[in-house]
Structures are given as structure tokens and as C-alpha cells.
Amino acid sequence: MRRRDAGAIGGALLTGAVAWTLAAEPARAEAADVAAATAAEAAVSLDTVIVTGVRGAARTVADSPAPIDVIGARDLQSSGRAELGEALARLLPSFNFGTNQAGVNSISRPVSNRGLGPAYTLVLVNGKRRHNSSILTNGGGDSSGVNPVDFDLIPASLVSRIEVLKDSAAAQYGTDAVAGVVNVQLKSGARGGHFAVTGGSLYSAHGDPWTYKVEGDFGLPLGSDGFIHFSADAKQRGMAWWNRPATNTIIYAPASNPKNAAWNHDGAHNGDPEIKALNLAYNAELPLSSDLTLYSFSTLGFRKTVIGNNFRRPGAVGELASFQVLFPEGYYPLNNTRERDLQIVGGARGAWSGWSWDLSSSYGRNRNHQYSELSIKPDLGPTSPTKWPNLATFQFEQWTQNLDVTRPFEVGLAKPLQVSAGLEYRVDKFSTFAGDPLAYTLSSYIIQPGDQEGDANVGKLAASGVQAAVVLSPDDEVRLTRGVVAAYLDLGLNPIEAWYVGLAARGEHYDDGSGNAWSGKVNSRYDITSSFAVRGTFGTGFRAPSLSQIGYAQTDNRTALIGGVVTPSLSKVARTTSDLARALGATDLRPEKSWNAGLGFVWRPTSTINVTLDAYHVRIKDRIQRTGLLFGPSVTPILLQFGLTGTEKLQYFTNAVDTRTNGVDLVADTTHDLGDFGSVTLTAAFNYNKTKVTQVADAPAVLSNLDAAAGSSFFGHDRIGDLTVLNPKTKLILSGRWRRGPVAVSLQTTRYGAYTLYQNAPAPDVRYGAQWITDLDVAYQVTDSLTVSVGANNLFSVRTDTVTDTAPFAPKTGTGYYGPAPYAPSGGFYYGRVSYDF
Numbered sequence: 001m002r003r004r005d006a007g008a009i010g011g012a013l014l015t016g017a018v019a020w021t022l023a024a025e026p027a028r029a030e031a032a033d034v035a036a037a038t039a040a041e042a043a044v045s046l047d048t049v050i051v052t053g054v055r056g057a058a059r060t061v062a063d064s065p066a067p068i069d070v071i072g073a074r075d076l077q078s079s080g081r082a083e084l085g086e087a088l089a090r091l092l093p094s095f096n097f098g099t100n101q102a103g104v105n106s107i108s109r110p111v112s113n114r115g116l117g118p119a120y121t122l123v124l125v126n127g128k129r130r131h132n133s134s135i136l137t138n139g140g141g142d143s144s145g146v147n148p149v150d151f152d153l154i155p156a157s158l159v160s161r162i163e164v165l166k167d168s169a170a171a172q173y174g175t176d177a178v179a180g181v182v183n184v185q186l187k188s189g190a191r192g193g194h195f196a197v198t199g200g201s202l203y204s205a206h207g208d209p210w211t212y213k214v215e216g217d218f219g220l221p222l223g224s225d226g227f228i229h230f231s232a233d234a235k236q237r238g239m240a241w242w243n244r245p246a247t248n249t250i251i252y253a254p255a256s257n258p259k260n261a262a263w264n265h266d267g268a269h270n271g272d273p274e275i276k277a278l279n280l281a282y283n284a285e286l287p288l289s290s291d292l293t294l295y296s297f298s299t300l301g302f303r304k305t306v307i308g309n310n311f312r313r314p315g316a317v318g319e320l321a322s323f324q325v326l327f328p329e330g331y332y333p334l335n336n337t338r339e340r341d342l343q344i345v346g347g348a349r350g351a352w353s354g355w356s357w358d359l360s361s362s363y364g365r366n367r368n369h370q371y372s373e374l375s376i377k378p379d380l381g382p383t384s385p386t387k388w389p390n391l392a393t394f395q396f397e398q399w400t401q402n403l404d405v406t407r408p409f410e411v412g413l414a415k416p417l418q419v420s421a422g423l424e425y426r427v428d429k430f431s432t433f434a435g436d437p438l439a440y441t442l443s444s445y446i447i448q449p450g451d452q453e454g455d456a457n458v459g460k461l462a463a464s465g466v467q468a469a470v471v472l473s474p475d476d477e478v479r480l481t482r483g484v485v486a487a488y489l490d491l492g493l494n495p496i497e498a499w500y501v502g503l504a505a506r507g508e509h510y511d512d513g514s515g516n517a518w519s520g521k522v523n524s525r526y527d528i529t530s531s532f533a534v535r536g537t538f539g540t541g542f543r544a545p546s547l548s549q550i551g552y553a554q555t556d557n558r559t560a561l562i563g564g565v566v567t568p569s570l571s572k573v574a575r576t577t578s579d580l581a582r583a584l585g586a587t588d589l590r591p592e593k594s595w596n597a598g599l600g601f602v603w604r605p606t607s608t609i610n611v612t613l614d615a616y617h618v619r620i621k622d623r624i625q626r627t628g629l630l631f632g633p634s635v636t637p638i639l640l641q642f643g644l645t646g647t648e649k650l651q652y653f654t655n656a657v658d659t660r661t662n663g664v665d666l667v668a669d670t671t672h673d674l675g676d677f678g679s680v681t682l683t684a685a686f687n688y689n690k691t692k693v694t695q696v697a698d699a700p701a702v703l704s705n706l707d708a709a710a711g712s713s714f715f716g717h718d719r720i721g722d723l724t725v726l727n728p729k730t731k732l733i734l735s736g737r738w739r740r741g742p743v744a745v746s747l748q749t750t751r752y753g754a755y756t757l758y759q760n761a762p763a764p765d766v767r768y769g770a771q772w773i774t775d776l777d778v779a780y781q782v783t784d785s786l787t788v789s790v791g792a793n794n795l796f797s798v799r800t801d802t803v804t805d806t807a808p809f810a811p812k813t814g815t816g817y818y819g820p821a822p823y824a825p826s827g828g829f830y831y832g833r834v835s836y837d838f
Contacts, residue, residue, distance in 0.1 A: 052163040052183040055420035065525035066167040067614040078777040085151035093687035096822040110142040113179040115689040118148030122177035131364025134394035143626040145549040153301040155279040157215035158231035168596040170541035171504040171521035186283040190227035193218030200831025208238025226286035233279040241271030244817035251313040253454030267813035269308025277303040292350040307335035309468040315452035321463040323382040333375040333468035378462035381445040392472040393433040418492035426484045430547035440473035478551035483511040498527040517542035533602045541594040571649040581652040585700020609670040622655040628713040663689035678740025685733040721758020728753035742781035749774040768819040789833040797828030
């Protein structure tokens with residue numbers, strides 16, 4: 001039986017189980033003797049009181065006026081190898097996990113929501129804005145140049161639940177909430193705790209397939225009524241890759257050299273980077289009186305990564321990046337990063353003269369230092385260093401002050417009018433720092449006799465730049481600071497008992513010239529019966545260019561996929577405001593404008609069955625994206641004018657396209673007491689999403705003669721594909737959790753629809769078929785406190801479709817054999833976990 005067939009069979013079984021249970025006689029589920037375990041399962045999805053998307057009067061998931069999902073800590077703990085960002089994509093149908101398996105960007109894997117990149121989903125922790133990473137996304141379907149929030153630096157052990165608002169909330173929370181809001185709620189217990197050890201391995205991979213994780217949290221009383229809850233996560237994951245053996249085996253000249261036959265065909269170490277991480281956190285509250293409570297929470301993260309790259313061959317024809325005296329058998333360059341991340345929040349909330357108020361201050365900083373423990377700069381010749389302690393440093397800081405107030409007013413309506421208002425002042429700062437001068441200084445070296453075995457490249461210029469590295473020069477450095485002042489007004493009213501109307505407006509002022517933003521939102525829900533309701537939303541949004549989009553610049557000495565062929569590439573990302581970018585047609589970035597509409601219904605035929613269907617429509621004008629690779633006869637003279645070699649491939653950020661996104665979310669869940677056979681919770685979730693580029697900006701006149709056939713374009717076919725077809729249009733999640741006594745079994749299967757990798761001409765587009773990914777977790781409660789679990793992510797080790805020796809497969813490296821994936825491409829992972837709750 002093929003692995004894909006096994007996954008499809010698992011999906012069919014779960015589909016049948018969900019359909020049977022939803023159609024079953026509901027009387028049993030409504031009976032008074034429903035097991036306590038069943039009630040607990042239902043509570044997370046239906047009756048959990050939510051704090052995201054509504055202000056004032058408390059609401060539950062079941063009566064929310066906007067679509068919202070709640071993910072419990074148990075679901076996150078059952079995610080095995082997955083870190084927090086990937087776990088969200090596994091559990092939510094509208095989320096996809098953009099994989100990137102090459103270079104420094106492989107530690108920044110974007111999570112898209114409703115087909116929109118990470119720039120359009122706001123992340124909160126305990127309702128407070130989470131600061132961004134300092135690293136840009138580049139790949140995995142997102143080349144927008146934003147520096148998104150890194151979910152994996154939030155300690156999973158302190159997470160109580162995650163609330164995901166699947167609706168635009170720009171008018172409520174800020175301009176970066178076009179696609180929705182993710183609010184991570186932290187544990188708040190004054191007693192007890194949790195400790196767990198997890199270990200596991202990939203089914204099949206080269207390198208180190210093992211992952212180990214230790215996590216723990218505990219709570220202590222603070223004063224008479226307060227608490228402080230601590231947590232720590234430590235993780236080590238090996239560097240692993242799963243490329244096909246290279247089919248081009250000529251690594252030495254001449255081709256008859258017997259060493260060629262002895263080579264193991266290992267052409268690339270692209271895949272999962274090695275990660276060593278430690279995350280620490282606390283969450284605390286201290287009531288001083290019935291009307292005043294102090295609170296604080298903080299996260300502190302440390303992370304080191306080792307990232308593999310393509311093999312630099314020792315001496316075949318055209319191989320210009322290796323020297324016999326340094327690496328007689330070739331080498332795999334390494335990217336190394338060292339990262340520190342901090343967020344600390346403090347505040348107070350209380351009541352005064354009928355108003356509830358919340359005053360807070362939050363500071364966050366992420367700093368990423370990049371170096372290499374193994375690489376060379378070939379243009380320095382055979383005396384090049386092989387270690388580079390300082391190549392580049394990136395830093396992002398954010399300081400946010402908030403005042404929020406809310407109060408109900410009796411105005412003669414069915415329910416009190418809820419008035420909420422707030423002020424925010426935020427300072428964002430993005431900084432980059434140059435590396436060692438030897439790393440960025442232009443140099444040249446002509447390969448001499450004896451430099452390489454076989455002397456196939458004598459007289460040719462050696463490759464430029466530190467291999468596989470992103471290097472910053474003083475010209476690339478930037479210090480950008482922006483202040484943002486915002487105010488909002490949020491009204492919630494019930495003209496009649498069954499009809500809720502929410503009105504919100506928000507204004508923002510950016511002091512760096514990005515403009516003034518005005519956003520509005522109308523949200524309504526009408527309960528036609530006690531079990532059936534209709535809800536809808538209309539809103540507008542405005543997203544200012546991120547500081548990284550405005551100020552980022554780099555020199556990148558790695559490889560590029562051109563015409564379906566992996567090619568050595570010295571490329572530059574030029575700052576939009578630089579003279580070089582201006583000479584190539586760059587202009588000031590304009591803010592993006594958006595508007596959205598949604599319509600859906602909620603059906604709750606019994607207390608334990610819940611069905612929601614929500615359609616959405618999002619338009620974004622002037623989306624900011626990175627251009628294609630700009631090179632060739634029309635670009636070379638301009639590069640030479642600015643002191644470059646003329647062979648570089650250049651990019652910059654621009655307002656490239658307008659897009660339209662249509663989609664629908666369907667979620668159904670139910671719980672049943674099975675008597676002597678235990679209890680079961682079943683969920684079916686489906687997302688359909690289609691994005692279309694409605695307009696592409698005209699190329700500047702200076703770029704009107706780019707050679708698309710050679711892979712040079714202003715915003716070409718491949719970039720359009722990243723926005724429109726690289727993510728599946730459909731995603732179906734079927735999950736079940738059965739519990740009987742000390743045994744709990746969780747089974748989930750996810751069908752990712754087909755998707756397409758657009759190429760730049762002349763390579764053909766590649767279509768990848770639908771796949772079923774199945775996850776299994778089996779837990780046995782040995783005692784009231786001790787639980788032992790075993791499980792598997794991607795039980796049948798399904799990977800994407802394979803391709804032929806034509807593009808995009810690279811015969812010299814073995815990369816590209818498996819296509820890009822909207823899920824972790826590493827195949828199956830099995831694990832064991834021991835946890836102790838006290």
C-alpha cells in the first residue's frame with residue numbers, strides 16, 4: 001500500500017466517523033449523565049469565555065459575533081516535533097506553514113492566514129501586542145520583506161490556550177490585523193504545575209534526525225489572592241536533510257578522475273537546521289483591592305542555529321568556490337545564528353466610577369547575530385579564513401503603551417450599550433549592523449595552477465563573497481525609528497435581544513511620513529432561533545510599510561533558482577531609498593489599503609454539536625513585495641556606475657500588486673458519551689481560499705528591457721504564483737479524540753489540496769497533487785499525575801510529489817526532488833513523552 005493511499009484511507013475513516021456522529025440521535029449527547037471527560041472536551045470549543053474580538057461583556061465561542069477558534073494546551077502538547085507556529089498550521093484549516101529549507105531564512109518560516117502572509121495577522125500575548133522578529137521572511141510563499149512575529153520564541157509550556165480571530169480586526173487592534181488576530185493566553189494558576197520530557201526521531205533523514213525537549217511550569221501564590229506562574233522550555237533538534245542523491249557526479253576534473261566514482265552523491269544539506277533553544281517566562285497578577293490589580297508577564301528566549309547549504313565542489317569545470325589547500329574534498333558552508341529575544345509587560349487594571357480600565361506598557365526586542373563556523377570567501381584566494389565570527393546583526397525593538405477603558409450604559413435597548421475606547425503610543429525601531437570589513441570588502445582572485453585538483457578553472461575569477469552568507473556592509477546599515485499614535489472607539493449594542501451590532505473606528509498617525517490611517521468596522525450577529533444565528537462583517541484597513549520593507553539591505557552570496565537551475569548568485573537587496581535602487585526605478589513605498597467583508601452562520605442543534613460556516617472577501621491595494629531578480633544588459637551599466645562588478649542580481653521592495661482573496665471556513669465539532677466505551681470528541685474543519693492578482697504595477701522605464709527568458713523580470717510569473725497558487729486552495733482537517741478511563745487516543749488527518757510552483761521562464765510550472773497527512777497520539781495515565789504518551793506526526797511519512805530530472809530538480813545538488821510543501825517536508829516523526837502534573 002502506498003503511503004498516500006494509507007493517508008487517504010485514514011481520512012475516509014475519520015470522515016465517516018464525523019458524519020455518523022453528527023447524524024446520530026442527539027438525545028444521548030443531551031443526557032444529564034454525559035461523562036465529565038466529554039464535558040471537558042466540549043468546554044474548550046464551545047463554552048470557553050473569549051477575550052479576543054470583543055470588549056466589555058464576556059462572550060463564549062458559541063455566541064461570538066465573529067468566527068473564532070480556541071486551541072487548548074493539550075492540543076499543543078500533542079504536536080510532537082512541531083513548534084508553536086507549525087502546530088497552529090496543523091490545527092487550523094485557514095493557516096498554512098510556509099517551509100523554507102535553505103540558508104538563513106530557514107529559521108523564519110512564515111505562517112499564512114486565509115491566504116495572506118504574516119504581515120496581515122496581529123499576534124497578541126495576554127491581549128498585548130507581541131513584538132516582531134528581526135529576521136525577514138524570504139521564501140515559503142512570502143517575499144514581502146516583513147519581519148513577522150516568531151511564534152517559536154513563546155514558551156509553549158506557559159500557554160493556557162490560543163484564541164484565533166478569523167476576521168479582520170484592523171479597526172479594533174491595529175492596521176496589521178487585516179486577516180485576523182492570534183491571542184496567546186498564558187497560564188494563571190497559583191498552584192500546581194506540569195513537567196514533561198519528549199524525545200523522538202524522523203523516520204528517515206540524513207544528518208541528525210533526533211529531537212529532545214524538556215519543559216516545565218509551576219505556580220506560586222503572590223500575596224493573598226495573586227499568583228506568579230513560571231515556565232521553562234529547553235529544546236535541541238538535529239540538523240537533518242532528505243535530498244535525493246545528486247545525479248551529476250562530476251566533482252573533480254577531469255571527468256575520468258576515479259574520485260568521482262567514490263563520491264557519495266551528497267550534494268546539499270538543505271533541510272531542517274540544528275536548533276538549541278531555551279525559553280523562560282512568567283505570568284503574574286497581584287490584586288491590591290477589589291478595584292485595582294497589578295500584573296506583569298515576560299518571556300526570555302535564547303536560540304542558536306546551525307544551517308546547512310549546497311555542496312561546494314572541489315574542482316570540476318566551473319566550480320570556483322573551493323581550494324585544494326583548504327578543502328581538498330569540497331565543503332558544505334554553514335550559516336550560524338545566535339539569537340536573544342525579550343518581552344516584558346507591566347500594567348494595572350481596575351474600576352473607577354463605573355469604568356473598567358487597563359493601563360499597560362510593553363517592551364520587546366529581538367536580536368539576531370549571524371556568523372559562520374565553516375565557509376570561505378573565494379575571492380580572497382586559498383588564504384581565505386574558514387571561520388567568520390561577524391557577518392551581520394539584525395535587531396528589532398518595540399515599546400508600546402496602552403490605555404483601554406470600557407463601560408456599559410443603559411440607553412433603553414435590550415441590553416446595555418457597551419462603550420470601549422483606547423489610546424496607544426508605539427515606538428518601533430529596526431537596526432542592522434555591518435559585519436567584519438574582510439567579509440564585505442570587494443576583492444578578486446584569479447584561480448592559479450595547483451589551486452584545484454585537475455586545474456580545470458585556471459585563469460578564471462574565483463566566486464565572490466563569503467559562501468552561503470548574508471553579509472552587511474556599512475552601506476547596508478540602517479537605524480530606523482517610527483512613532484505611532486492610535487485611538488479607537490468600539491461600540492456594542494443590542495437593538496433587540498437577538499440582534500447584536502458592533503461598531504468600531506480607529507485612527508493612527510505615523511510620524512515617519514507613512515501617513516494617517518483610518519479604519520472602520522461593522523460587525524453584526526442575529527440569533528434567528530436559539531440554535532441558529534447569522535453573522536457578518538464589513539471593514540476597511542490600512543497597513544503602513546514595515547520598517548524592514550523601508551530600510552532593509554543586504555548582500556547575499558548563496559544560490560538562486562534561475563530557469564529551474566540552481567545557480568551561484570551574488571545578489572543584493574537594495575534599500576528602496578538608496579541611490580542604487582532609485583537608479584533602477586524604485587520609488588517611496590506607499591501604504592497598503594484594504595477592505596473586507598464576511599458573512600456566515602452558526603448552528604448549534606444540541607448543547608454538544610456546533611457548526612459554523614463563514615465566507616470572506618479581502619481586497620488589498622498596493623501590496624508590497626520584493627521584485628524579481630534584476631540583471632542583464634539593461635542593468636549591468638547601472639551596477640557598474642555604483643562601483644559593483646556588474647554581475648550582481650539586484651532586488652528591492654515595491655508596491656507591486658493588487659490582490660483579491662475569497663474563501664470560506666467550515667467547522668463542525670461534537671462530543672458524545674459512549675457509556676462503557678468512554679467518550680469521543682470529533683471535529684471537521686475545511687477551508688477554501690483563492691487569491692487572484694488583479695493588477696501588477698508597470699515596470700519602471702529603465703527596466704522595460706529585462707530578459708524574462710534568462711530569469712530576469714520586474715515582477716514575473718514566479719512571483720505571481722507565490723501569491724496565488726503556491727498554497728493549496730483547499731485544506732480539510734478531520735480529528736477525533738477518544739477517552740476511556742486512563743487511555744486517550746487522538747487521531748487527526750489533514751488533506752492539503754493541490755498547488756502549483758510557478759517558474760520564471762523558460763522552465764515549466766510544476767503542479768503538486770493533494771496529500772493526506774495523519775497524526776496520532778496515544779496517552780496512558782499511569783497515576784493521577786503521571787502520563788506516558790507515544791505518537792507520530794505524519795504517521796505514514798507522506799512527502800510532496802517528486803519531480804523528474806528536469807526543473808526544478810537540480811542534478812548537481814539533489815535539491816528540488818521533493819516539491820515545496822505547505823506542511824513540514826521532513827516526513828514522519830515518532831516520539832515518546834513522559835509528563836507529570838502536580
